[in-house]
Amino acid sequence: MPLQLPADLSTRPTPFYLYDLGLLNRTLEAARAAAQAHDIQVHYALKANSNAPILALVQQHGFGADCVSGNEVQRALDSGFAPDHVVFAGVGKSDAEIIRALDADIWCFNVESAPELAIVDELAGARGRRARVALRLNPNVDARTHHYITTGLEANKFGINMTDLPQVMELLERLPNVELVGLHVHIGSQITDLSVFETLAGRVNELQQWFEHRGTRLPHLNVGGGLGVDYQAPDAHLVPDFARYFGIFGRLLQRRPGQQVHVELGRALVAQCGTLVSRVLYVKESQQTRFAILDAGMTELIRPALYQSYHRIENLTSPGPERLYDVVGPICESSDTFGRQVALPETRRGDVVVLRTAGAYGEVMSSGYNLRDKAAAVYLGGA
Numbered sequence: 426m427p428l429q430l431p432a433d434l435s436t437r438p439t440p441f442y443l444y445d446l447g448l449l450n451r452t453l454e455a456a457r458a459a460a461q462a463h464d465i466q467v468h469y470a471l472k473a474n475s476n477a478p479i480l481a482l483v484q485q486h487g488f489g490a491d492c493v494s495g496n497e498v499q500r501a502l503d504s505g506f507a508p509d510h511v512v513f514a515g516v517g518k519s520d521a522e523i524i525r526a527l528d529a530d531i532w533c534f535n536v537e538s539a540p541e542l543a544i545v546d547e548l549a550g551a552r553g554r555r556a557r558v559a560l561r562l563n564p565n566v567d568a569r570t571h572h573y574i575t576t577g578l579e580a581n582k583f584g585i586n587m588t589d590l591p592q593v594m595e596l597l598e599r600l601p602n603v604e605l606v607g608l609h610v611h612i613g614s615q616i617t618d619l620s621v622f623e624t625l626a627g628r629v630n631e632l633q634q635w636f637e638h639r640g641t642r643l644p645h646l647n648v649g650g651g652l653g654v655d656y657q658a659p660d661a662h663l664v665p666d667f668a669r670y671f672g673i674f675g676r677l678l679q680r681r682p683g684q685q686v687h688v689e690l691g692r693a694l695v696a697q698c699g700t701l702v703s704r705v706l707y708v709k710e711s712q713q714t715r716f717a718i719l720d721a722g723m724t725e726l727i728r729p730a731l732y733q734s735y736h737r738i739e740n741l742t743s744p745g746p747e748r749l750y751d752v753v754g755p756i757c758e759s760s761d762t763f764g765r766q767v768a769l770p771e772t773r774r775g776d777v778v779v780l781r782t783a784g785a786y787g788e789v790m791s792s793g794y795n796l797r798d799k800a801a802a803v804y805l806g807g808a
């Protein structure tokens with residue numbers, strides 16, 4: 426199916442984010458069905474995209490919410506997610522954020538360190554509450570993705586390392602206001618080598634045995650998110666292979682009777698439904714390089730500058746013969762470059778150029794740098 430564009434594109438100011446809610450709906454439906462086949466619960470990672478129409482659709486599919494800030498917890502609750510389907514992760518939760526989540530009585534805090542555990546206990550006790558916690562463990566599994574989005578190695582700031590776990594468990598057993606409900610891992614993002622998840626499932630089984638040897642049973646296993654999408658050829662894989670992904674955990678996790686399994690997907694659910702639409706301001710030819718200068722920049726989509734990530738760039742206006750362009754934004758930074766030596770049809774001022782697969786970690790990371798206006802969001806299709 427070709428990219429759907431708004432009917433009034435010719436008069437619409439650019440840049441703007443375009444969301445295909447029909448595709449989002451198909452993606453959520455595929456994820457829901459595959460998760461259900463293995464009795465796995467899905468929590469949507471709000472940080473990938475927290476726009477209201479997107480959250481509404483996610484919530485309607487019965488998913489929970491995975492939050493990494495107090496404002497995300499609030500946004501999830503305001504969007505209709507039930508408190509007992511909200512989890513709160515993050516390596517640096519502030520007291521105010523913890524208190525807000527305690528008062529909302531969310532389902533679970535994914536705790537990332539001993540000092541955090543002590544503070545959650547203290548704040549819960551002060552409010553006469555008992556907090557459910559899962560320990561976020563660092564399983565030391567290499568996600569084989571970009572090092573900026575790898576989180577499950579011992580050198581990363583996230584999670585509790587195995588060497589520290591015995592002390593954390595001793596602490597936990599002394600704290601009266603926290604209740605251990607499970608273990609949590611999240612090893613990174615944009616994981617396309619699915620054997621990584623097989624390794625992870627094996628590690629989670631080992632971790633579970635470690636707890637059981639100490640006489641601790643875990644009612645919940647949360648294996649995090651990270652399923653990747655096809656940035657190179659989005660149209661070939663608009664909907665990720667959820668059957669294979671959930672199948673791995675369904676097959677390999679050693680699940681105890683009554684135990685619940687959770688995943689936290691962000692990117693895989695929303696990346697392909699979003700497109701950044703821009704126009705070409707200028708084509709600037711120098712001796713070495715031909716630049717296509719867009720009216721969208723790193724203020725709208727920072728992923729190429731931040732993670733050297735690739736987004737497919739398409740010129741929707743010109744049918745001409747292909748030439749090579751460095752496609753750049755207008756921001757006063759050399760890293761404001763979307764792609765170098767990109768083959769595009771002969772490109773001119775005013776052409777509509779899109780950056781595909783921009784629904785996750787796109788609009789949410791936009792900034793007002795250079796006093797830029799916030800790009801609009803346009804929604805097409807629907808349930």
Ligand SMILES: *Cc1c(COP(=O)(O)O)cnc(C)c1O
Pocket residue numbers: 470472473491493514515611613614615649650651652689690691692693
């Ligand atoms: C970001 C994040 C996720 C979602 O990651 P994706 O790669 O978008 O699936 C899940 N869990 C935690 C704890 C996260 O921080």
